[in-house]
Amino acid sequence: MKGFNSAMAITAAGLLVMTSSAEPLPRSSKCESPLVQDKPLVDSIHLKDLLKCAQDLEDIAYATPYRNRVHGSEGHKNSVKYFKDTLEALGDYYTIELQEYTTEVTFGSSRVFSADGIDFATDSFEYGNNGTWTDVPLVNVANLGCNPEDIPDSVAGNVALIARGSCTFVQKITNAGAKGAVAAIIYNNAEAGIAAGTLGGVNDLIPVGGLTRADGLALAARVEAGETVTSSGDYWAYVDFGTSHNVIATSKYGDPNNVLFLGAHSDSVDKGPGINDNGSGSCGLLTVAKALSKWRTNSQVKFAWWTAEEEGLLGAEHFVETSTAADLAKIRLYLNFDMIASPNYYLGIYDGDGSRYNITGPPGSDVAEKLFEDWFDAKNLTTFGSEFNGRSDYGPFLDAGVPCSGLDTGADGVKTEEEMTIYGGIAGEPYDQNYHDAGDNVSNLALFPFEVNGKAIAHAVATYGKSWEGFPARLASNSTIPARRHVHARESGASKRHNCGVNEVLDY
Numbered sequence: 395m396k397g398f399n400s401a402m403a404i405t406a407a408g409l410l411v412m413t414s415s416a417e418p419l420p421r422s423s424k425c426e427s428p429l430v431q432d433k434p435l436v437d438s439i440h441l442k443d444l445l446k447c448a449q450d451l452e453d454i455a456y457a458t459p460y461r462n463r464v465h466g467s468e469g470h471k472n473s474v475k476y477f478k479d480t481l482e483a484l485g486d487y488y489t490i491e492l493q494e495y496t497t498e499v500t501f502g503s504s505r506v507f508s509a510d511g512i513d514f515a516t517d518s519f520e521y522g523n524n525g526t527w528t529d530v531p532l533v534n535v536a537n538l539g540c541n542p543e544d545i546p547d548s549v550a551g552n553v554a555l556i557a558r559g560s561c562t563f564v565q566k567i568t569n570a571g572a573k574g575a576v577a578a579i580i581y582n583n584a585e586a587g588i589a590a591g592t593l594g595g596v597n598d599l600i601p602v603g604g605l606t607r608a609d610g611l612a613l614a615a616r617v618e619a620g621e622t623v624t625s626s627g628d629y630w631a632y633v634d635f636g637t638s639h640n641v642i643a644t645s646k647y648g649d650p651n652n653v654l655f656l657g658a659h660s661d662s663v664d665k666g667p668g669i670n671d672n673g674s675g676s677c678g679l680l681t682v683a684k685a686l687s688k689w690r691t692n693s694q695v696k697f698a699w700w701t702a703e704e705e706g707l708l709g710a711e712h713f714v715e716t717s718t719a720a721d722l723a724k725i726r727l728y729l730n731f732d733m734i735a736s737p738n739y740y741l742g743i744y745d746g747d748g749s750r751y752n753i754t755g756p757p758g759s760d761v762a763e764k765l766f767e768d769w770f771d772a773k774n775l776t777t778f779g780s781e782f783n784g785r786s787d788y789g790p791f792l793d794a795g796v797p798c799s800g801l802d803t804g805a806d807g808v809k810t811e812e813e814m815t816i817y818g819g820i821a822g823e824p825y826d827q828n829y830h831d832a833g834d835n836v837s838n839l840a841l842f843p844f845e846v847n848g849k850a851i852a853h854a855v856a857t858y859g860k861s862w863e864g865f866p867a868r869l870a871s872n873s874t875i876p877a878r879r880h881v882h883a884r885e886s887g888a889s890k891r892h893n894c895g896v897n898e899v900l901d902y
């Protein structure tokens with residue numbers, strides 16, 4: 395258990411160092427904390443802290459048998475505990491809520507195929523059965539394997555190699571199984587991609603894997619030429635219901651009717667530890683949440699580490715569905731940080747004004763985009779609009795009419811020549827070559843965007859934590875929100891209200 399226990403011990407030690415260092419002193423009461431300032435907050439975000447958090451998450455993943463942080467897995471439950479414990483160690487700055495959620499997930503899986511010792515890109519089929527075989531010869535199936543006569547008797551005890559097309563996968567696999575094949579490999583009939591799909595439901599067919607058309611044809615040609623090509627395969631999936639939690643930290647101070655909400659997802663896919671996706675965003679938020687706890691804000695600031703994003707934004711959706719319209723109306727802006735340290739990165743800002751992708755968000759999405767653009771511009775850093783398609787945890791917030799923005803450095807999209815000129819890296823390769831794969835770990839993070847994006851998050855928190863000036867009001871809501879004022883906590887004689895009372899309501 396090196397991972398988790400030592401991680402927690404170091405975190406606690408790190409906090410001791412933090413409180414005895416410069417910057418705002420620990421406050422005996424919230425009113426003694428200075429109002430958040432941009433430069434000191436931004437300057438307090440350091441790469442070493444971001445990386446420490448990323449390493450802790452990797453350790454948490456690698457301490458478990460499947461080496462991942464899938465929703466409901468031990469790796470995810472320990473990630474949730476890590477965020478919760480780190481936030482609780484900050485004292486009483488945040489109210490921390492765990493929101494339980496249960497869904498079906500793949501806890502672990504394998505898709506591996508090799509021929510004569512050489513690995514091929516492969517995929518599994520939905521409802522495909524488990525199967526592992528070693529050094530078993532491939533046998534070509536005539537035509538498309540749709541008729542029992544297409545299958546030669548020689549597939550018995552061997553692996554059937556079949557082209558996609560004309561009939562269902564189930565028909566082909568059934569025919570091969572009936573002649574005694576131990577497994578079926580289906581290759582694509584289209585130029586692009588690996589053959590994959592669904593078998594429609596639970597079945598007792600032989601195991602099956604998919605290949606690209608090019609790989610399948612090349613293997614078939616060798617077999618056809620009389621070569622013995624031996625194959626090995628390892629296909630399995632462990633699917634079950636998993637329960638885990640959203641972690642939501644809400645500052646006890648600041649106006650609860652004008653909330654700045656920031657989120658990242660805390661789960662990974664089953665293939666790897668998910669350190670860029672989305673440990674990087676999670677660690678960006680945690681580091682900013684820690685730094686913010688030394689300051690007072692006028693707006694209430696909420697941070698969320700969502701679960702089950704990888705299963706379809708389920709954790710964030712659950713939050714939005716279980717929130718009242720009145721509570722959602724209090725969110726001035728939701729900011730999302732999903733993958734901010736991609737190895738072959740670009741600097742992306744959600745295209746909330748639609749200038750690049752012609753999809754606009756609710757009013758305010760454009761203003762937040764501009765805030766980030768201006769901040770990067772001032773550092774002479776080029777940014778690009780990133781597609782505002784709702785395919786991360788901000789989707790459910792957009793649907794609820796909440797203005798949204800966020801940063802990302804690219805997932806499985808491909809880097810352009812122009813981006814290579816600006817940021818280096820490799821044009822024509824994915825932004826994250828390890829996207830949803832085992833290599834998405836600390837050693838493959840790009841450090842420059844990790845730090846600069848961490849600082850950009852701090853800039854947004856300092857800006858909107860202090861004031862919503864210039865930011866459009868939410869579209870009128872017909873819910874009445876009773877104004878709770880804590881006059882006693884206000885500094886008397888202050889011409890402008892300092893929000894040093896607990897959850898004081900300000901007029902915007």
Ligand SMILES: *[C@@H]1O[C@H](CO)[C@@H](O)[C@H](O)[C@H]1NC(C)=O
Nearest residue numbers: 502523524629630631632633
């Ligand atoms: C497939 O293998 C996994 C991992 O060993 C196991 O958890 C799962 O139950 C198996 N599935 C079936 C249908 O046997």
Ligand SMILES: *[C@@H]1O[C@H](CO)[C@@H](O)[C@H](O)[C@H]1NC(C)=O
Nearest residue numbers: 747748749750751752753754
């Ligand atoms: C942008 O989208 C709108 C509606 O979705 C469409 O009418 C318009 O033609 C689009 N503009 C461009 C430049 O694609």
Ligand SMILES: *[C@@H]1O[C@H](CO)[C@@H](O)[C@H](O)[C@H]1NC(C)=O
Nearest residue numbers: 769770771772773774775776
């Ligand atoms: C950005 O570039 C301008 C012009 O080249 C230069 O004057 C300025 O100092 C640069 N700013 C930063 C933060 O590098």
Ligand SMILES: *[C@@H]1O[C@H](CO)[C@@H](O)[C@H](O)[C@H]1NC(C)=O
Nearest residue numbers: 828832833834835836837838
């Ligand atoms: C991280 O992933 C790389 C593959 O890109 C692998 O070589 C390395 O061993 C992994 N790190 C750890 C600590 O397992």
Ligand SMILES: *[C@@H]1O[C@H](CO)[C@@H](O)[C@H](O)[C@H]1NC(C)=O
Nearest residue numbers: 719720723795870871872873
């Ligand atoms: C109040 O809001 C609900 C849902 O947002 C809407 O359906 C309803 O028409 C509104 N009522 C008034 C009086 O505006």
Ligand SMILES: [Zn+2]
Nearest residue numbers: 663671704830
């Ligand atoms: Zn992902």
